[in-house]
Amino acid sequence: MKNLEHYKEMLEAEAKNLEKELLTVGRKNPDAKGDWEATEKMDIDPADEDEVADSIEEFENNKGILNQLEIRLKEVNEALEKIKNGTYGVCEISGEPIEEDRLEANPAAKTCKLHM
Template sequence: MPDFERFRLLLEEERARRVALLPVLRADIAAANSARQDSNVDDEHDPEGATIAFELSQASALLKQSSAGLDQIEAALARLAGGSYGTCAVCGEPIAEGRLEARPWTPFCILHASSGRGR
């Protein structure tokens, strides 16, 4: 049986890390947008344009990924509070502790995650 308190702490630490990261990513996006406004909008011919576009794209992707991850963490904490944490959302079987250690926010056992439901 998994040590639910340990997983709660892991999830809370990861939530705090991601919450702290979100404003940094938003600031990066704002800075890239500001730099883009001050430069030539022709990314193809402006040497700085491609760099700015790349930085904006990268920061936007990281923000989206971190926000989605934060949602998964919040859902896992809700499952902990509701008593369903560590049980596969598809088959109802226990999720292996090793899988929970690697991805403490997962709602899927390895079988159902690998079938595409956990992605």
């Protein structure tokens, strides 16, 4: 593939952005590589029911955002891994090359347009 370096740059930039966004809602799980966990607010008053309810809602919210970001980061990292292994840009279903415009729109695409 001729634009490999270009897609690698796109993927690396996206991975960096995703990690930045992940840090706003969570932290890296120190026990599992590549795993993230949502953070809870620590400075709340446990006697204040409204504050506790808000904090639980925010935590649930953060978990939802974090899961989405984590899934995308995993896809991006898998694509970067494929670049390293020389298997990037190949449809996982048909084994055909993935269209350039599809990769341009989503450099972590795993399948060609026919199999998306």
